[in-house]
Amino acid sequence: xxxxxxxxxxxxxxxxxxxxxxxxxxxxxxxxxxxxxxxxxxxxxxxxxxxxxxxxxxxxxxxxxxxxxxxxxxxxxxxxxxxxxxxxxxxxxxxxxxxxxxxxxxxxxxxxxxxxxxxxxxxxxxxxxxxxxxxxxxxxxxxxxxxxxxxxxxxxxxxxxxxxxxxxxxxxxxxxxxxxxxxxxxxxxxxxxxxxxxxxxxxxxxxxxxxxxxxxxxxxxxxxxxxxxxxxxxxxxxxxxxxxxxxxxxxxxxxxxxxxxxxxxxxxxxxxxxxxxxxxxxxxxxxxxxxxxxxxxxxxxxxxxxxxxxxxxxxxxxxxxxxx
Amino acid sequence: xxxxxxxxxxxxxxxxxxxxxxxxxxxxxxxxxxxxxxxxxxxxxxxxxxxxxxxxxxxxxxxxxxxxxxxxxxxxxxxxxxxxxxxxxxxxxxxxxxxxxxxxxxxxxxxxxxxxxxxxxxxxxxxxxxxxxxxxxxxxxxxxxxxxxxxxxxxxxxxxxxxxxxxxxxxxxxxxxxxxxxxxxxxxxxxxxxxxxxxxxxxxxxxxxxxxxxxxxxxxxxxxxxxxxxxxxxxxxxxxxxxxxxxxxxxxxxxxxxxxxxxxxxxxxxxxxxxxxxxxxxxxxxxxxxxxxxxxxxxxxxxxxxxxxxxxxxxxxxxxxxxxxxxxxxxxxxxxxxx
Numbered sequence: 001x002x003x004x005x006x007x008x009x010x011x012x013x014x015x016x017x018x019x020x021x022x023x024x025x026x027x028x029x030x031x032x033x034x035x036x037x038x039x040x041x042x043x044x045x046x047x048x049x050x051x052x053x054x055x056x057x058x059x060x061x062x063x064x065x066x067x068x069x070x071x072x073x074x075x076x077x078x079x080x081x082x083x084x085x086x087x088x089x090x091x092x093x094x095x096x097x098x099x100x101x102x103x104x105x106x107x108x109x110x111x112x113x114x115x116x117x118x119x120x121x122x123x124x125x126x127x128x129x130x131x132x133x134x135x136x137x138x139x140x141x142x143x144x145x146x147x148x149x150x151x152x153x154x155x156x157x158x159x160x161x162x163x164x165x166x167x168x169x170x171x172x173x174x175x176x177x178x179x180x181x182x183x184x185x186x187x188x189x190x191x192x193x194x195x196x197x198x199x200x201x202x203x204x205x206x207x208x209x210x211x212x213x214x215x216x217x218x219x220x221x222x223x224x225x226x227x228x229x230x231x232x233x234x235x236x237x238x239x240x241x242x243x244x245x246x247x248x249x250x251x252x253x254x255x256x257x258x259x260x261x262x263x264x265x266x267x268x269x270x271x272x273x274x275x276x277x278x279x280x281x282x283x284x285x286x287x288x289x290x291x292x293x294x295x296x297x298x299x300x301x302x303x304x305x306x307x308x309x310x311x312x313x314x315x316x317x318x319x320x321x322x323x324x
Numbered sequence: 325x326x327x328x329x330x331x332x333x334x335x336x337x338x339x340x341x342x343x344x345x346x347x348x349x350x351x352x353x354x355x356x357x358x359x360x361x362x363x364x365x366x367x368x369x370x371x372x373x374x375x376x377x378x379x380x381x382x383x384x385x386x387x388x389x390x391x392x393x394x395x396x397x398x399x400x401x402x403x404x405x406x407x408x409x410x411x412x413x414x415x416x417x418x419x420x421x422x423x424x425x426x427x428x429x430x431x432x433x434x435x436x437x438x439x440x441x442x443x444x445x446x447x448x449x450x451x452x453x454x455x456x457x458x459x460x461x462x463x464x465x466x467x468x469x470x471x472x473x474x475x476x477x478x479x480x481x482x483x484x485x486x487x488x489x490x491x492x493x494x495x496x497x498x499x500x501x502x503x504x505x506x507x508x509x510x511x512x513x514x515x516x517x518x519x520x521x522x523x524x525x526x527x528x529x530x531x532x533x534x535x536x537x538x539x540x541x542x543x544x545x546x547x548x549x550x551x552x553x554x555x556x557x558x559x560x561x562x563x564x565x566x567x568x569x570x571x572x573x574x575x576x577x578x579x580x581x582x583x584x585x586x587x588x589x590x591x592x593x594x595x596x597x598x599x600x601x602x603x604x605x606x607x608x609x610x611x612x613x614x615x616x617x618x619x620x621x622x623x624x625x626x627x628x629x630x631x632x633x634x635x636x637x638x639x640x641x642x643x644x645x646x647x648x649x650x651x652x653x654x655x656x657x658x659x660x661x662x663x
Contacts, residue, residue: 082483135658140479144419144657147486148650155590155646158515162643163634165508169501176497251490300498307494314487315468318480 004271007264011278015061018282022060022289023053027296055184059246060288060302061281062190063179064253066243068280069201071254072261072272073236076208077229080139081317084254085121085240088142089149091249093124094241096153096160099174103164111189114242121241124149125233150249169299177250177303179288186246193242197235198277204232205269212267250303252310253283259317283309337610340603344617351624352398356390359631364390393521396529397627397641398620400518400586401596403533403578405619406540408593409600409612410578413547414571417481419657421594422579424485428588429492430461431580432514436499439510451532455580462576464488516589516642518627525585536577537616543571544608551606589626589642591649592619598656622648 023039024030028048030038038045039054071084085091097120098113131137131145154175161171169180207228210218215225240254257280258272265271287305294300357364368382377383404422411420422428434457435450469484496514500507512519546567549557554564582589596619597611604610626644633639 131654131658137658140483141657144479144482144486145654147483148654148657151646152650155515155643155650158511159639159643159647162512162515162640171511172497172501176494251494295502298501300501301494304494304498307490311487311491311494314490315484318483318487319468 004265008274008278011275011282015278015282015285018285018289019057019061022057022285022292023049025289026053026292051183055187056179056182056288057285058187059182059190060179060285062187062194063243063247063250064257064281064284065198065277066190066194066239066280067250067253067284068257068261068276069198069273070236070239070243071256071280072258072269072276073201073204073208073232073239074254075258076211076269077232077236078139078142079212080142081259082139082143082255082314083146084252084258085236086150086249086251086254088128088146089124089153090121090128090237090240091244091254092150092153092157094118094121094244095174095249096120096156097123098245099157099160103160103166110185113186113245114189114193117241117245118238120153121237121244124153125237172301172303173248175248176301176307177244177248178291178299178301179247180299180301182247190242190246193238197239197242198273201232201235201239202270202273204228204235205273208232208269209267248303250284250287251307252314253280253306255317256306256310256313257283259313337604341614341617344603344614344621348398348617348621348624351621351628352394355394355397355624355628355631356386358628359635360385360390388523392523392526393518393627394624396521396526396585397518397623399526399529399533400582400589401592401620401623402537402616403582403619404589404592404623405596405600405615405617406537406612407575407578407582408595408619409597409608409615410540410543410547410571410575411593412597413551413608413611414568414575415481416551418598419479419482419594419653421591422575423588423590423594424482424489425465426461426485426488426492427458427576427579428461428583428590429489429496430459430464431455431457431583432588433457433492433496433499434460435584436496436503436510436514439506440499440503451528451581451584454584455576458576458580458583461488461492462572512640513587515640516587516645517638517640518586518630519638519640521585529581529585532577532581536574536581539570540574540578540612543567543574544612547571547608547612551608587640587642589623590646591653592622592645594656595649595652596622598652 023035024032030045030049034045035049037043038049042050067085074083074085074088075081094117098117101108101112101116127149128146132142137145157174161174169178172178173180207223210221210223211225211228218225257276260279261272261276265275283306284302287302290305291300291302353369357366357369362382362385364382364386368386371377372383372386408421411422411425412418431454434453438450438453465481465485465488468488469481500510503510546562549560549562550564550567558564596615599618600611600615604614622645623641626648627641630639630641630644
């Protein structure tokens, strides 16, 4: 295993570098001197840098962390490499609820979006949980059911958008996940949730390692497995829901980031949580930066880019998966 | 048809078949007159048949707007139902269907690309483009999901299909952003919509469908043998490769022409053969044509419902079939044995 602190700090350095790039490039190119000056004092470029790119950068990082850690917890509890909040329909449910709230009540403050998304996410999770109780499906089959549920919510979102035509970019936020038009208003509802939930995941990480030994061994080693599983799943659903509330379902981040992290640091969850979070942040930030810069001033949805990366990786996982 | 085939058509099958046909006729008639801004009624329908009057506005609406739409809805249902039955027969996989094999989304993706005039796509006829898209989608899924090998895992194939589907639909949505001015009509079409159907679409649809249906019916005997497993089928004298080629060809044509006209109408191809096997039996001589009948029922009823959900604003029919189809899909996914 590679020395952990070096790995962590190089990921952090990469994230900082990418943040710099994301602030510099876009429809309007900014020189480094101008950027530093604007960040400290404002000025002509204040709107582009401080009101537009900076909040978007922060949201990308936060959402990436939320989705990735949520994916890690889901995979740890369900012990299924194919599990992730978007493949289990949780993101779909959260996105549907947030979209419904916005269309039915457009004036409502963005503070309420995460709450609506939480309701949606937990309803989807409840459906999955009930089906799991009745049928005890195999992991691959559970993935299938989850995908069907998320397809169901996607068509509900389609339905809402066909009934209430909105501007195409904001439709894309809910259909594929995009950070289009996200500003400071969306950070404040998101930040407190993550500040509570991410440290809590770190705290859970100590016992999640034992869970990998199987329920009975974990029990014998003094872990209350049922309570642990429930609190980890609740955290996972909440993390995914609040992230989706802000920028829609950015696909495959929750699946990819934990797998990439495991390749780097192995299977210990105390080490995995920070690395997964950083990789998730890197993924979403680079997707968003690319999305803004591929054909400026036009903008692609960030979710398209993560899907382009994530779908082939999902297929690679399928070809290696042996537990049919 | 062999004598064995005739013998299995017993009275219960006749009853189920008649109920289906009646349901289809009822849906057809109601979709001709329901929810119109012109206040169409049965009288108008009767007068159109008994005393055609070119000056009557109501008769014109029925003949030039409603009739082609209902006919196209039926025929697309038939196409998708047959395509689903063929796919489930070919892959011996109860969850196979044009939607899950990315055939729909491949066709839709290439069609969306061509609608913004990307590269060489804009010069080709639209049917050919959707056909190529369907082919790319279907063959990618087959290849990545483990092909047609005998120890094929059904779930793996489906999950590969879902990943490819996600890929194609995200490309399609990227196209929506670029095609800003036509974005909403594209979005409408992408959820499967019958609102822009006229007689031109009908004359575009029926000859192609007819050829593909005949091709599909010629493969029934082969599919029955293939359901014994490839080795047994080969030893009974079946040319497996030839059968697969013909079946794939029929599936691609049936799906591509439907997507061209109405966008991807999801889940019809999955559900129709299941209902059919539940009502009748597993003989492909019955399953293939009757899945077509049931598919026609589903699309007609969904089209009828789509006018009632939100009056005036038309709901795309694909959304209705998705909302009905998902619970059924989950039920099937949990119930069907893994392999």
